[in-house]
Amino acid sequence: MTNQELQALVEKVSQESFRQPFCHRATFNNRLRTTGGRYHLKSHDLDFNQLVFEKYGKDELIKVIKHELCHYHLHLAGRGYQHKDLEFKQLLKKTGGSRYTPPLATATYQVYQCQKCHQEVRRRRKIDTKRYVCGNCQGKLKFLKTIES
Structure with a gap:
């Protein structure tokens, strides 16, 4: 999967699950090791670990995308976007995103x-x-x- 395909997938998931557009950049970041994705507070961009797609497939990647989009949409709306916030937990459950990334690195x-x-x-x-x-x-x-x- 390329970055352009990922961008299109994130925009599609955002529109279908959240009924809101995703207006920033989504890219794969090879430097991510243990996490599935990351939301940047200042630029509002999303980074994703390509290992999630390679090891677990598109379905698990979509769950990680939904998780990061929960951070994205709640932060832009000025509501509780952190893992500890009730709004985040409720939105994550409603959209079907994953709370945790499956294990990526082996010890x-x-x-x-x-x-x-x-x-x-x-x-x-x-x-x-x-x-x-x-x-x-x-x-x-x-x-x-x-x-x-």
Whole structure:
């Protein structure tokens, strides 16, 4: 999906779900990592994470678009546009937007095992097994595998 197709989709969803036009820019932003979209308060533009479309499809992207359009239309109307506001929650429920983005990034863990007490240790970062030892028994650690969760 290109930025022009995204712009047309956002305008269409805004007209169908909110009965109001979307008069600003909507683009994909490759720098977004954990969030599905972002609303800019000053420029009123919308950014979307392309991974939502690639991993979950058009239906999930439309839910994220509705979420960001709730921020957009409520902010322009001078009403409560933040996640904590009741108006935002009600409008989001009414339009069928998603409250949370599905998981986009996967975490990678390094798994080590103590050679003395056989306890497994999971770490996000690699460690030097010559320098670090088991926290329970001070035994040597051995690298087992890398897992994604």
